[in-house]
Amino acid sequence: MRVFLTGASGHIASALIPEMIGAGHTVVGLVRSDQAAAKAESLGAEVHLGDLSDLDGLAAAAAKADGVVHLAFDHQRQSGGDLEGAVGADLAAVQTIGAALAGSGKPFVGTNATGGIALAGFQGVLTEDVSLAGGPRIDAENAVLALAGQDVRASVVRLPPAVHGNGGYGFVSGLIEIARAAGSAGYLGEGGNRWGATALEDASRAYRLALESARAGSRIHAVAEAGIAMRDIAETIGHRLGVPTAAVTAEDAATRFGFLTPFVSMDNPVSSRSTRETLGWAPSRPGLIAALESDPLLTPSPR
Numbered sequence: 570m571r572v573f574l575t576g577a578s579g580h581i582a583s584a585l586i587p588e589m590i591g592a593g594h595t596v597v598g599l600v601r602s603d604q605a606a607a608k609a610e611s612l613g614a615e616v617h618l619g620d621l622s623d624l625d626g627l628a629a630a631a632a633k634a635d636g637v638v639h640l641a642f643d644h645q646r647q648s649g650g651d652l653e654g655a656v657g658a659d660l661a662a663v664q665t666i667g668a669a670l671a672g673s674g675k676p677f678v679g680t681n682a683t684g685g686i687a688l689a690g691f692q693g694v695l696t697e698d699v700s701l702a703g704g705p706r707i708d709a710e711n712a713v714l715a716l717a718g719q720d721v722r723a724s725v726v727r728l729p730p731a732v733h734g735n736g737g738y739g740f741v742s743g744l745i746e747i748a749r750a751a752g753s754a755g756y757l758g759e760g761g762n763r764w765g766a767t768a769l770e771d772a773s774r775a776y777r778l779a780l781e782s783a784r785a786g787s788r789i790h791a792v793a794e795a796g797i798a799m800r801d802i803a804e805t806i807g808h809r810l811g812v813p814t815a816a817v818t819a820e821d822a823a824t825r826f827g828f829l830t831p832f833v834s835m836d837n838p839v840s841s842r843s844t845r846e847t848l849g850w851a852p853s854r855p856g857l858i859a860a861l862e863s864d865p866l867l868t869p870s871p872r
Contacts, residue, residue: 570593572635572636573631573637578608580739581773582612587613589780596614597634599617601618601619621661642659642706656708672721676721677713678723679710679713681710683729686699686837688705695727726775727839729792730766732791734769734854738861741764743829744829748806754813757817760799763838764799765838768793771852771854790844794856795840802857802861812869
């Protein structure tokens with residue numbers, strides 16, 4: 570299968586490109602710069618220069634492909650305070666790709682974050698059958714899944730806040746940098762709220778399986794660990810960096826955590842039972858805490 574992949578120089582793509590090529594697929598990756606192109610090419614992908622704002626380019630590349638995996642999201646724009654702009658660009662890209670694939674029967678795998686569902690007001694254990702009417706990134710998820718009614722084998726992979734591997738940890742990477750700067754690893758309140766986690770290689774396998782065999786209209790939870798207490802994450806970071814662990818008050822949260830504050834406070838336990846049963850997805854890599862404990866780069870900063 571010739572697959573058009575957006576976000577081809579990102580963290581998930583660093584494992585997904587080898588995963589797909591290893592399964593016999595050809596990857597054409599969307600990249601924004603020559604540096605990003607070199608990174609994608611080093612993994613074996615062909616490159617398509619452009620970005621999410623180039624809607625004509627997205628449509629043309631999607632139409633030429635046998636399937637599309639949409640990873641790209643402007644996280645830099647989000648962290649800079651323009652979440653609305655990042656969300657709008659993502660939705661426009663999804664709608665453009667969807668229009669190019671309509672009536673083709675081809676697979677289209679979108680991406681959402683489990684944390685976004687929690688931030689939109691959902692409480693309890695998130696399962697694959699949970700849907701919300703709208704909200705940031707939820708509108709894009711719903712737009713992808715609606716394409717099942719237009720003869721597109723559309724599915725969405727939901728990722729947890731912590732996707733770890735190849736030197737990255739998802740949002741936990743931000744917590745590590747904050748702990749280095751602050752001299753302590755923090756959590757809110759009692760730290761009992763939970764984040765799901767998945768190893769990068771296991772998440773990539775979920776994307777490949779979705780591309781190859783997910784039924785139209787399905788949600789895929791690439792979540793290996795249903796929920797790890799934030800205090801446990803903070804304590805592990807503190808241990809590895811050689812800094813104390815401390816509770817942060819709600820009044821001080823924004824100063825300490827910045828744009829991560831809403832995520833640090835959310836409780837986001839997730840089930841992936843349906844994904845494992847329907848796709849045969851069986852995560853096998855070490856968990857988040859084990860990955861943090863064994864990372865040779867997580868060492869105390871010089872004083």
